[in-house]
Amino acid sequence: MATVEVRFSALPGHVRTGRLIAAAVARRSGMPEGGLDDLRLAVGEACARAVDRHRRAAADQPVTMLLSADDACFTVTVVDEAGTVGPVELPDPERHGEQPEPVEPWPSGVGIAVIAGLVDDLAVIERSDSGGSRVRMSWRLPSTRPAWVGPSLP
């Protein structure tokens, strides 16, 4: 299985990084051009969710994104290490001007609902031990494959 692993700091600016890398690898894995808009949006939503969870849990660790392709599917898994996710951070009046205002609060789960409309298969797994979660999204690939992907690697 050809795999690419990406880690990025939990910053809103890197959500774009995540979705662009995923689209580039998906294209090379044989995903048709027409499916890439859906993939970019779904991966963007998953990365934004992970970044938000890290920021609310004050987690220093990076967000991880795993990309893999096999004979049938292209799969993107976004992993966050946010332990116990805290409440939405309210702006501190003492630090007004330093802290950006939070964007309109959106019910949590909207991102996942959007992803569900864009993928062939979706799993959201919450880890009960150390916390954190993973969002695994898969798209079926057409039967004609580029040579690049090849048979399973050791």
Next chain:
Amino acid sequence: MDLSLSTRTEGDRTVVVVGGEIDVYTAPKLREQLIDLVSSGTYDLVVDMEGVDFLDSTGLGVLVGGLKRVRAHEGSLRLVCTQERILKIFRITGLTKVFPIYASVEDAVAATD
């Protein structure tokens, strides 16, 4: 920044022309623009999305927030969008039923509902 914003008036509406990507990183800039317009007494808005390459749920949330703000002043927020890749997230979330969406700024400005 990956987001461009400009405004102009057309008839009795203010058109906000958005270009580039509206995501979790750039959405605050759009939010600020909509808040500034409402604070300055501008309540009838048309948001032209034809130059938008990407829109995620954070961007949708900003548009919903803008809609609520103008409606609090009996105003309106209409969208111009013909790109299916941008309309898709409105369809998935059912927000095509919430936002009036038009094929051109002319249509949006002329609409009487």
